[in-house]
Amino acid sequence: MKQGFLILETGERFEGKLIGNVPDICGEVVFNTSMTGYQEIITDPSYAGQIVVFSYPLIGNYGINKEYNESPKPHVKGMVTGELCAEPNHFTATGSFINMLEKYNLPCLTEVDTRKLVKTIRKKGTVKGVISHDKTAHIPDWETENLxxxxxxxxxxxxxxxxxxxxxxxxxxxxxxxxxxxxxxxxxxxxxxxxxxxxxxxxxxxxxxxxxxxxxxxxxxxxxxxxxxxxxxxxxxxxxxxxxxxxxxxxxxxxxxxxxxxxxxxxxxxxxxxxxxxxxxxxxxxxxxxxxxxxxxxxxxxxxxxxxxxxxxxxxxxxxxxxxxxxxxxxxxxxxxxxxxxxxxxxxxxxxxxxxxx
Missing domain, CATH: 3.40.50.880 (Class I glutamine amidotransferase (GATase) domain)
Incomplete structure (x- = not known):
């Protein structure tokens, strides 16, 4: 994992470790308060075009199982977590969450102060953001898409x-x-x-x-x-x-x-x-x-x-x-x-x- 950043259009910048060697990705930054269900969340088509911040601190602890998918593939643009479990332990797990990220080339910024990030979103509102290796990355202009x-x-x-x-x-x-x-x-x-x-x-x-x-x-x-x-x-x-x-x-x-x-x-x-x-x-x-x-x-x-x-x-x-x-x-x-x-x-x-x- 390399150093990475989530940069919001309102100017705030959050540092973490970036999983996935992917180009800069931009999206609407939102947060989810569920304690479980990370696999269902990222495969929910309603999240298309969005960067999802998981407010629950630990993600990936029970692994993944294809039966939990809500659609054939993930639809999120990217994810932000406080902690990401690399070695899950659950009797139904068929792989790790990191395996899923790598399979679909999905960026995930982890080791982020998600508590501070969620409080920022609650104050500033849903904003656009970019996940990048470059702390000076800019958010491009884009029009509302027909998702x-x-x-x-x-x-x-x-x-x-x-x-x-x-x-x-x-x-x-x-x-x-x-x-x-x-x-x-x-x-x-x-x-x-x-x-x-x-x-x-x-x-x-x-x-x-x-x-x-x-x-x-x-x-x-x-x-x-x-x-x-x-x-x-x-x-x-x-x-x-x-x-x-x-x-x-x-x-x-x-x-x-x-x-x-x-x-x-x-x-x-x-x-x-x-x-x-x-x-x-x-x-x-x-x-x-x-x-x-x-x-x-x-x-x-x-x-x-x-x-x-x-x-x-x-x-x-x-x-x-x-x-x-x-x-x-x-x-x-x-x-x-x-x-x-x-x-x-x-x-x-x-x-x-x-x-x-x-």
């Missing part, structure tokens, strides 16, 4: 099953969402986010899930008319980015949080039952309260810490959304009942929803 192209499915794929047919509209879905649907005996067809509306109708689904994904939801503005039509035609569940896109399709607006919600310990309140659940989250944007049409949508969940919207439910149509991740992985599985509620919607509206183009 969905990088993470979406390249072709349509169907998992056969005996239950209801679900279209998974893929903006960067996590494998655990698919696992829940298959466990519920659903037939699942994964389609790219840009799949034409007419072809979605031709598949005759019983319901649609709009997945999580990376970046600013406004980047997908060209998909909002299609999403509005989908929600008017089928029972629909939006997860994380999917929640934001459904809200945008109905006229709401989104805004960027100062430093986002990322981790497995975020409390949300179900406003119907008044129960509080611990949730897994990974998002930098939220739906603005004042822009939601409350004649059409009821706010179903709120974040206990900052009061931001964590879920919506349409008053007349079978549409439900959650900002958190009910599939978890990593994180608590308190809210997996969201999938049961969606299955209930499918049963309730089966044969009632018109499949005709609007």
């Amino acid at each position: 969905f192209h990088q993470v979406t499915a390249k072709k349509i794929f169907t998992h056969a099953n005996d239950g209801p047919h679900i279209i998974l509209l893929d903006f960067g879905y996590k494998k655990s969402i698919l696992h829940y649907l298959l466990h519920a005996k659903c037939k699942v067809t994964i389609v790219p986010y840009h799949y034409p509306l007419e072809e979605i109708h031709a598949l005759k689904p019983d319901g649609v899930i709009i997945s999580n994904g990376p970046g600013d939801p406004v980047t997908a503005s060209d998909q909002l008319l299609k999403i509005r039509n989908i929600t008017e035609s089928y029972p629909t569940l939006g997860i994380c980015l999917g929640h934001q896109l459904i809200a945008l399709a109905y006229g709401a607006k989104t805004k960027k949080l100062l430093f986002g919600h990322r981790g497995g310990n975020h409390p949300v309140k179900d406003l119907e039952t008044e129960k509080v659940f611990m949730t897994a989250q990974n998002h930098g944007y939220v739906v603005e309260d004042s822009t939601v049409d409350e004649a059409a949508f009821a706010i179903s969940f709120k974040n206990v810490n900052d009061g931001t919207i964590e879920g919506l439910r349409h008053r007349n149509r079978p549409i439900m959304t959650v900002q958190f991740h009910p599939e978890a992985h990593p994180g608590p599985q308190d809210t997996e009942y969201i999938f049961d509620q969606f299955m209930h919607l499918l049963n309730q509206y089966s044969g009632v929803i018109s499949y005709a183009l609007q």
Whole structure:
């Protein structure tokens, strides 16, 4: 390992040891508060374009296992850790975290004061940064990317099953969402986010899930008319980015949080039952309260810490959304009942929803 640096656009510089002989990499610097689940985090497509700072001090201690991947490969631009374990000890481990970094040529800056770094991000907000061997490296200018192209499915794929047919509209879905649907005996067809509306109708689904994904939801503005039509035609569940896109399709607006919600310990309140659940989250944007049409949508969940919207439910149509991740992985599985509620919607509206183009 050689000396390396994380340089923030706000001028702060953090020194550490750099694993990987890679060119300078730039990205949005964010932090995750999960104590476990580092493998799921770096393979979550929602982290595309980002440098992830792990606030938990020790990463890699239980190694890696390909079964934990949330997608076929990592999507993060780079990582920052306080300490990285080179010799893991766990009975399911098939390799070390360092092996995974080397396999995918991923840079990791370790031996960093991540406590100080996280406090800086909390104060300054999510900022751009560069990981480099050069302490004088500069952060290049770059425009907001359409990251969905990088993470979406390249072709349509169907998992056969005996239950209801679900279209998974893929903006960067996590494998655990698919696992829940298959466990519920659903037939699942994964389609790219840009799949034409007419072809979605031709598949005759019983319901649609709009997945999580990376970046600013406004980047997908060209998909909002299609999403509005989908929600008017089928029972629909939006997860994380999917929640934001459904809200945008109905006229709401989104805004960027100062430093986002990322981790497995975020409390949300179900406003119907008044129960509080611990949730897994990974998002930098939220739906603005004042822009939601409350004649059409009821706010179903709120974040206990900052009061931001964590879920919506349409008053007349079978549409439900959650900002958190009910599939978890990593994180608590308190809210997996969201999938049961969606299955209930499918049963309730089966044969009632018109499949005709609007």
